[in-house]
Amino acid sequence: xxHTRESAKRGEVVLDIRDLKVAFASGDDxxxxxNGLDLQVxxxxxxxxxxxSGSGKSVTSLSTMGLLPPNAMVSGSVEVTGHQVIGLPxxxxxxxxxxxxxxxxxxxxxxxxxxxxxxxxxTEALETHNLAFGQAARxxxxxLLERVGIPDAAKRIKQYxxxxxxxxxxxxxxxxxxxxxxxxxxxxxxxxxxxxxVQADVLDLLRELKDDLxxxxxxxxxxxxxVADMADRVSVMFMGDLVEEGTVxxxxxxxxxxxxQALLAAVPRLTDVALTHDDEAGRLEAERAGAAEAKGxxxxxxxxxxxxxxxxxxxxxRAAEGVSFDVAAGETTxxxxxSGSGKSxxxxxxxxxxxxxAGELRVQGRDLASLKGKEAKLARRAIGVVFQDPAASLDxxxxxxxCIMEPMVVHKVGTKAERVARAMELLAAxxxxxxxxxxxxxxxxxxxKQRVGIxxxxxxxxxxxxxxxxxxxLDVSVQATVLEMLKExxxxxxxACLFVSHDLAVVDHLADNVVVMKRGQVVEQGPTERxxxxxxxxYTKELLAAAxxxxxxxxxxxxxxxxxxxxxGTS
Amino acid sequence: MNTPxxxxxxxxxxxxxxxxxxxxxxDSLSQGRLVWRRFIRHKPAMISAAVLVLLIIVSMTSIxxxxxxxxxxxxxxxxxxxxxxxxxxxxxxxxxxxxxxxYFALVMSGTQVSLIVAFLVGISGTVLGTLLGAIAGxxxxxxxxxxxxxxxxxxxIPLLLIAAIVAKTASGAISSPWFLGIMLGVxxxxxxxxxxxxxxxxxxxxxxxxxxxxxxxxxxxxxxKHLIPNCIGTVLVNATLATASAVLLETSLSFLGxxxxxxxxxxxxxxxxxxxxxxxxxxxxWWPGLIILIIALSVNFIGDGLRDAFDxxxxxxxxxxxxxxxxxxGIRPIPVPTTAERAELAARERAASGPPRGxxxxxxDAAETERTDEEEGR
Numbered sequence: 001x002x003h004t005r006e007s008a009k010r011g012e013v014v015l016d017i018r019d020l021k022v023a024f025a026s027g028d029d030x031x032x033x034x035n036g037l038d039l040q041v042x043x044x045x046x047x048x049x050x051x052x053s054g055s056g057k058s059v060t061s062l063s064t065m066g067l068l069p070p071n072a073m074v075s076g077s078v079e080v081t082g083h084q085v086i087g088l089p090x091x092x093x094x095x096x097x098x099x100x101x102x103x104x105x106x107x108x109x110x111x112x113x114x115x116x117x118x119x120x121x122x123t124e125a126l127e128t129h130n131l132a133f134g135q136a137a138r139x140x141x142x143x144l145l146e147r148v149g150i151p152d153a154a155k156r157i158k159q160y161x162x163x164x165x166x167x168x169x170x171x172x173x174x175x176x177x178x179x180x181x182x183x184x185x186x187x188x189x190x191x192x193x194x195x196x197x198v199q200a201d202v203l204d205l206l207r208e209l210k211d212d213l214x215x216x217x218x219x220x221x222x223x224x225x226x227v228a229d230m231a232d233r234v235s236v237m238f239m240g241d242l243v244e245e246g247t248v249x250x251x252x253x254x255x256x257x258x259x260x261q262a263l264l265a266a267v268p269r270l271t272d273v274a275l276t277h278d279d280e281a282g283r284l285e286a287e288r289a290g291a292a293e294a295k296g297x298x299x300x301x302x303x304x305x306x307x308x309x310x311x312x313x314x315x316x317x318r319a320a321e322g323v324s325f326d327v328a329a330g331e332t333t334x335x336x337x338x339s340g341s342g343k344s345x346x347x348x349x350x351x352x353x354x355x356x357x358a359g360e361l362r363v364q365g366r367d368l369a370s371l372k373g374k375e376a377k378l379a380r381r382a383i384g385v386v387f388q389d390p391a392a393s394l395d396x397x398x399x400x401x402x403c404i405m406e407p408m409v410v411h412k413v414g415t416k417a418e419r420v421a422r423a424m425e426l427l428a429a430x431x432x433x434x435x436x437x438x439x440x441x442x443x444x445x446x447x448x449k450q451r452v453g454i455x456x457x458x459x460x461x462x463x464x465x466x467x468x469x470x471x472x473x474l475d476v477s478v479q480a481t482v483l484e485m486l487k488e489x490x491x492x493x494x495x496a497c498l499f500v501s502h503d504l505a506v507v508d509h510l511a512d513n514v515v516v517m518k519r520g521q522v523v524e525q526g527p528t529e530r531x532x533x534x535x536x537x538x539y540t541k542e543l544l545a546a547a548x549x550x551x552x553x554x555x556x557x558x559x560x561x562x563x564x565x566x567x568x569g570t571s
Numbered sequence: 572m573n574t575p576x577x578x579x580x581x582x583x584x585x586x587x588x589x590x591x592x593x594x595x596x597x598d599s600l601s602q603g604r605l606v607w608r609r610f611i612r613h614k615p616a617m618i619s620a621a622v623l624v625l626l627i628i629v630s631m632t633s634i635x636x637x638x639x640x641x642x643x644x645x646x647x648x649x650x651x652x653x654x655x656x657x658x659x660x661x662x663x664x665x666x667x668x669x670x671x672x673x674y675f676a677l678v679m680s681g682t683q684v685s686l687i688v689a690f691l692v693g694i695s696g697t698v699l700g701t702l703l704g705a706i707a708g709x710x711x712x713x714x715x716x717x718x719x720x721x722x723x724x725x726x727x728i729p730l731l732l733i734a735a736i737v738a739k740t741a742s743g744a745i746s747s748p749w750f751l752g753i754m755l756g757v758x759x760x761x762x763x764x765x766x767x768x769x770x771x772x773x774x775x776x777x778x779x780x781x782x783x784x785x786x787x788x789x790x791x792x793x794x795x796k797h798l799i800p801n802c803i804g805t806v807l808v809n810a811t812l813a814t815a816s817a818v819l820l821e822t823s824l825s826f827l828g829x830x831x832x833x834x835x836x837x838x839x840x841x842x843x844x845x846x847x848x849x850x851x852x853x854x855x856x857w858w859p860g861l862i863i864l865i866i867a868l869s870v871n872f873i874g875d876g877l878r879d880a881f882d883x884x885x886x887x888x889x890x891x892x893x894x895x896x897x898x899x900x901g902i903r904p905i906p907v908p909t910t911a912e913r914a915e916l917a918a919r920e921r922a923a924s925g926p927p928r929g930x931x932x933x934x935x936d937a938a939e940t941e942r943t944d945e946e947e948g949r
Contacts, residue, residue, distance in 0.1 A: 377787040381787070385785050385786075393781075395783075395796075397801060399601070410783075410787055410788045410789075410792065447589060448590070
């Protein structure tokens with residue numbers, strides 16, 4: 001095989017999955033992960049495989065690559081450009097990988113080897129498949145890097161993965177997948193680990209590659225916005241079954257299966273955004289509405305131009321500066337921004353886990369940083385916190401009941417019976433059965449664990465609840481349930497909520513006020529209605545334009561609007 | 572599948588399906604119970620545990636302990652006429668030694684002492700190592716530096732040397748097995764402390780620890796309630812291994828004359844006392860040696876079983892039972908070609924000079940494919 005070998009003709013089926021069944025041995029039993037999947041990918045098209053966790057979409061991608069673990073049992077047929085993959089001996093499968101079928105992984109940081117240069121990693125596949133060696137391989141690697149949009153490729157190819165940004169690393173992973181000109185690329189959640197603006201760029205790149213090289217892409221994702229942006233056809237999986245398939249318009253506009261309908265209904269949408277033109281009248285009205293609400297607020301949490309430092313080896317690093325906001329009882333203020341914006345840092349300072357370097361941070365009128373010992377402990381009773389990762393935020397050795405009651409034990413509140421009664425009350429509030437009290441975290445799903453996390457945060461009846469990306473680790477439909485629950489509980493309990501998130505649609509759904517942050521600075525803040533629908537700052541507009549919506553036609557319009565905003569030609 | 576409910580029936584929401592599954596669940600197993608279930612299925616560990624328990628019971632009941640008399644008629648201190656040169660017999664199971672003392676009684680007494688020392692070392696070394704390691708890992712900074720530098724000292728000085736020096740300076744008390752056990756424990760905590768510290772360093776970054784700190788829990792509560800219980804796997808496995816090596820350490824110390832002293836006896840001391848009779852009365856050497864072997868092996872196997880039980884990520888293989896379950900789901904694996912058959916198949920394909928078209932291989936059970944001849948690195 002050489003570089004100039006013919007690429008597959010457009011419209012030719014390059015990946016053909018028929019009646020694929022995969023089961024995993026567990027104990028004495030077997031668990032079915034994929035139940036009779038049929039799927040075709042043609043050259044030059046993007047097929048999206050959509051589903052939530054446990055739907056079997058990742059198992060499908062592993063089967064096509066022949067990477068299933070030894071306790072898997074497979075039947076059916078998977079053909080990659082005419083080669084039967086199921087039952088293929090490993091040494092023959094290895095010859096197909098990279099040359100016929102390649103994979104783009106979710107997390108670019110772990111998909112690249114940190115101790116090898118980018119050059120070594122790009123030329124490795126060429127050399128193992130005897131396609132190019134030495135200078136020829138290097139030249140090809142450089143041209144690939146240029147192709148995926150890494151500037152100054154000839155020089156940067158000598159660098160190590162950590163010297164590139166997250167988006168660039170994902171571009172390098174894509175370049176690695178392209179080295180041997182495969183006919184099929186499996187992209188397993190390729191943009192999930194990236195910020196929205198970077199995600200939009202990477203999706204643009206994938207779209208270009210599909211058009212120019214004519215590869216077939218199997219895009220595995222849970223994000224309906226990405227589907228609308230990229231896919232030609234869509235297959236929806238639910239618990240191992242293929243429930244629906246069709247063109248992107250059919251699935252997103254006229255879903256037939258109740259699961260698809262429910263899934264689409266659960267996706268938070270952010271519509272009516274004035275991106276390019278200035279709707280002055282609307283803006284003023286939105287501002288007036290915000291001002292009217294502002295009367296009679298009982299401010300619980302207030303920050304006045306606070307700054308937060310991190311200690312690093314060479315002195316200090318200012319992670320946030322000049323951040324001011326206040327949150328009143330019953331209100332939700334959202335801190336939004338991309339990674340490195342300092343939004344979580346501010347949340348940690350409010351929790352008292354980080355000291356403020358300047359400014360004033362008051363919870364119920366008390367400055368947390370200045371309190372010591374007993375007083376600080378007392379002040380902390382007023383703050384509840386919900387963490388990002390439900391799997392890590394509950395101690396695996398504690399039964400759920402003890403997890404929920406722990407704050408009461410720490411603060412010596414109530415007798416044992418009273419604590420149990422309170423835990424039951426909160427479990428009812430988050431709609432979990434009472435017998436969960438004696439279960440262990442590993443028996444619960446992610447969404448259920450997060451509901452336990454909310455119950456624990458509320459056990460001492462706090463006046464402030466800090467929610468640090470509480471739904472980013474959850475599936476869409478579960479996220480909808482948890483957010484709805486959070487809203488209801490806030491109405492009942494009346495706490496002030498500081499909501500940290502990167503998802504603008506979720507924020508629009510939940511928050512009264514928004515603070516947009518970038519590199520430790522506040523870019524724009526104000527009532528949600530004003531900031532997210534009539535944004536004034538370019539950065540806010542850029543963020544809003546980059547987040548894809550689950551509507552193929554509207555997304556096309558937004559994509560072009562974004563390209564205009566950034567001043568790049570539409571592709 | 573565990574979910575008889577169709578998506579339609581539940582409004583097609585994952586959350587609803589999960590809640591229904593949760594409500595339908597019957598038994599609730601803690602992590603500890605799950606580990607225990609895996610442990611009792613580990614055959615070598617269970618056999619070893621039975622052997623060890625039997626040995627403990629026999630050694631305690633035969634000659635008695637704490638002054639209570641046992642069922643064995645002889646005492647290990649009284650001398651008597653040596654029958655037939657002291658060869659093992661129905662009367663004296665393990666024979667008699669040179670001055671006519673019953674050797675079974677002597678070995679059982681030595682076993683008691685060796686076991687007491689081994690368990691004392693295991694317990695005291697484990698408690699010290701876990702606590703110091705957890706403190707070092709949790710507080711970091713200078714506390715960590717001090718504790719780990721002390722641990723380094725114990726690493727660079729040979730254990731036998733420390734033990735010998737302590738034994739010389741406290742020659743009176745050292746002969747007591749209790750003192751010996753505690754002393755050996757105090758000097759053998761460093762390895763475990765390192766392991767626990769490393770694990771605590773990662774555990775302390777978990778969100779549940781941050782959650783505990785955010786709710787105002789004290790450092791001690793976090794260490795004792797959250798960090799140490801989550802290290803329990805490492806700690807238990809290493810406690811058993813430390814106990815096994817303590818049996819050997821006690822043996823070597825007593826053999827060298829730094830450990831247990833007469834009239835107390837221990838397995839190591841017995842070997843040392845009767846090393847000269849190896850040619851004339853070999854059983855005096857073999858019996859204590861055999862008991863040492865049994866203790867060390869069985870404790871090691873138990874440690875192995877514990878490690879497998881705590882870390883179930885063993886390479887799962889498909890068993891017959893799994894295949895039956897899979898067949899119910901419509902997966903019918905066919906016999907997998909052997910290496911020879913595969914070579915033949917490849918030859919035939921080369922002759923046909925074309926890639927195999929779909930379906931030719933039929934449904935194949937990928938799990939039963941021989942993986943021994945495959946490269947692991949991908």
